[in-house]
Amino acid sequence: MRCITQYKDKMDNLNCINRLINCFTGLPGVGYKTAERYAYSIIESDDEFVREFCDTLLDVKKSVKFCETCGNFSDKESCNICDKRPHDTICVVKDPRDVIAIEKSGVFKGSYHVLHGVISPLDKKGPDDLNLKSLMVRLRENKVSEVIIATNPDVEGEATANYIATLVKPSGIRVTRLARGLSAGANLEYADQVTLAMSLENRVVI
Amino acid sequence: MRCITQYKDKMDNLNCINRLINCFTGLPGVGYKTAERYAYSIIESDDEFVREFCDTLLDVKKSVKFCETCGNFSDKESCNICDKRPHDTICVVKDPRDVIAIEKSGVFKGSYHVLHGVISPLDKKGPDDLNLKSLMVRLRENKVSEVIIATNPDVEGEATANYIATLVKPSGIRVTRLARGLSAGANLEYADQVTLAMSLENRVVI
Numbered sequence: 573m574r575c576i577t578q579y580k581d582k583m584d585n586l587n588c589i590n591r592l593i594n595c596f597t598g599l600p601g602v603g604y605k606t607a608e609r610y611a612y613s614i615i616e617s618d619d620e621f622v623r624e625f626c627d628t629l630l631d632v633k634k635s636v637k638f639c640e641t642c643g644n645f646s647d648k649e650s651c652n653i654c655d656k657r658p659h660d661t662i663c664v665v666k667d668p669r670d671v672i673a674i675e676k677s678g679v680f681k682g683s684y685h686v687l688h689g690v691i692s693p694l695d696k697k698g699p700d701d702l703n704l705k706s707l708m709v710r711l712r713e714n715k716v717s718e719v720i721i722a723t724n725p726d727v728e729g730e731a732t733a734n735y736i737a738t739l740v741k742p743s744g745i746r747v748t749r750l751a752r753g754l755s756a757g758a759n760l761e762y763a764d765q766v767t768l769a770m771s772l773e774n775r776v777v778i
Numbered sequence: 779m780r781c782i783t784q785y786k787d788k789m790d791n792l793n794c795i796n797r798l799i800n801c802f803t804g805l806p807g808v809g810y811k812t813a814e815r816y817a818y819s820i821i822e823s824d825d826e827f828v829r830e831f832c833d834t835l836l837d838v839k840k841s842v843k844f845c846e847t848c849g850n851f852s853d854k855e856s857c858n859i860c861d862k863r864p865h866d867t868i869c870v871v872k873d874p875r876d877v878i879a880i881e882k883s884g885v886f887k888g889s890y891h892v893l894h895g896v897i898s899p900l901d902k903k904g905p906d907d908l909n910l911k912s913l914m915v916r917l918r919e920n921k922v923s924e925v926i927i928a929t930n931p932d933v934e935g936e937a938t939a940n941y942i943a944t945l946v947k948p949s950g951i952r953v954t955r956l957a958r959g960l961s962a963g964a965n966l967e968y969a970d971q972v973t974l975a976m977s978l979e980n981r982v983v984i
Contacts, residue, residue: 586842586851586852586853588834588837588838588841588842588853589838589842589851591830591834591837591838592834592835592837592838595827595830595831595834595835598827598831599816599819600815600816600819601812601815606807608875609806609807610805610806611838612873612874612875613805613806614835614838614839615838615839615842615851617804619839621801621804622835622836622839623836624797624801625801625804625835626835626836628794628797628798628801629798629801629820629831629832630828630829630832631794631797631798632794632795632797632798632817632820632821633820633821633825633828635794636792636794636795636821645792645795645821646792647792667818668818669814669818
């Protein structure tokens with residue numbers, strides 16, 4: 573904001589450009605310089621692009637809802653995955669981006685459950701802030717044989733996975749966690765100690 | 779585009795998100811992954827932000843024009859700098875971003891002339907594609923004592939500078955070029971050969 577004021581002092585006739593730069597800095601990972609670059613490209617782009625951009629922004633904001641079953645993005649009450657796929661195996665993920673990542677791998681054929689966050693005391697996020705109640709309802713109402721917890725392998729992800737496991741296990745449903753070990757194409761020499769230790773512990777018979 | 783189609787196959791209900799990702803990839807330096815990140819942040823941001831974003835985009839596109847005198851951004855026929863500053867020294871720059879950079883240095887007190895590009899045969903940009911005619915008109919109509927050419931010190935910038943110099947010199951106006959040499963805080967050891975050679979050639983008496 574300091575930068576914007578400084579700039580405004582010098583070019584006070586172009587208030588709208590400052591406002592646009594300000595808007596762009598609202599996007600994740602965009603600082604003042606990048607926002608400036610985006611704003612100038614908008615000025616130089618054709619009207620058609622800017623109109624399409626605005627229409628799409630408003631359209632996305634208006635039409636994208638969350639699936640009532642799994643919490644994934646959807647433009648209907650229930651998303652395409654929940655409509656078409658079996659609910660006997662549920663993969664629990666942090667956010668809708670993770671659904672897309674797993675879908676791209678092409679291996680998982682069950683349905684998802686999006687938590688919209690993980691347990692993180694630093695960000696003041698507890699279990700009640702997650703989309704967990706509807707998961708428990710799904711587990712009661714469907715014949716679920718397995719819950720795969722696919723949160724990130726970091727502190728918050730682990731804590732969330734353990735919390736969900738303690739919730740789900742009493743009902744007798746199998747709870748699994750994504751395998752950890754060396755990533756494809758990795759180099760043993762450069763692998764970190766924790767990953768290497770885990771890949772040794774979880775070694776598989778060939 | 780290949781990525782977008784791939785993604786669309788799998789999540790065909792969320793066409794508007796794909797369209798938004800597509801729009802974001804139209805910004806300079808934004809690839810598919812970054813555009814995806816921006817699009818998701820839009821979905822998760824509040825309505826107020828998106829409305830403000832759209833309003834500003836349209837506002838910028840509608841109200842930002844180019845100054846009739848110098849070619850800089852302006853919301854009037856003549857920009858603030860042309861209105862207030864003397865026209866006896868004209869600094870010629872590639873684009874409006876350069877005006878802001880030089881303004882930030884706070885040293886130059888004359889007016890500017892924005893070329894909107896440089897001579898670049900690879901990009902099919904010749905002298906006729908630049909805002910040069912109005913520069914010659916300004917030089918004829920005002921009592922200009924100096925033209926400072928502030929294009930980038932690269933091949934295209936140099937070519938453009940030389941071209942303008944040959945145009946302007948016959949009228950007896952002093953033509954100068956920004957000094958080249960070591961940048962502030964630089965390290966001799968890491969300076970490239972060309973810069974070092976130039977800084978030796980253009981050494982100044984202390």
